Amino acid sequence: MEKFLDEHSRNNIRAIFTGHDHLFAAFKRNHQYIFVSGGGGGDITNMRSILQGKRAWETKTLKGPLQILNDNCLGYEHHLDSELMMTRTDVTFEPHKIKYSVVNADSQKVVHVYEQEF
Numbered sequence: 001m002e003k004f005l006d007e008h009s010r011n012n013i014r015a016i017f018t019g020h021d022h023l024f025a026a027f028k029r030n031h032q033y034i035f036v037s038g039g040g041g042g043d044i045t046n047m048r049s050i051l052q053g054k055r056a057w058e059t060k061t062l063k064g065p066l067q068i069l070n071d072n073c074l075g076y077e078h079h080l081d082s083e084l085m086m087t088r089t090d091v092t093f094e095p096h097k098i099k100y101s102v103v104n105a106d107s108q109k110v111v112h113v114y115e116q117e118f
Contacts, residue, residue, distance in 0.1 A: 002075060005032060014098060014116060017089060024087040024102060026080040026114065033100060033114060034078075035089045060084045081112055 015033040025036040061083050066076035086105035102112040
């Protein structure tokens with residue numbers, strides 16, 4: 001993803017949307033957001049990851065930069081939030097601003113809001 005964004009930096013890409021089976025995640029690299037919406041219906045099981053240098057076992061929420069022990073996985077230093085839930089991301093446009101609202105698919109409540117000015 002990072003290589004793609006670097007190769008297309010002149011194309012004014014503001015956000016990338018992708019999916020996963022059971023979790024939501026948000027990343028921000030430079031001025032671009034990357035959203036992973038959890039909508040595939042996979043089992044919701046606790047995450048195991050390394051959070052800011054310490055292993056976070058059996059958690060449902062991760063915030064801030066992550067470290068990973070696998071060199072094949074890039075971008076974790078750009079991590080903002082992860083949550084175990086089914087989600088969708090609603091996008092609204094305002095003058096000079098884009099708002100990304102992450103909505104819990106079960107409760108229909110907004111759980112995260114990210115704003116991007118341009």
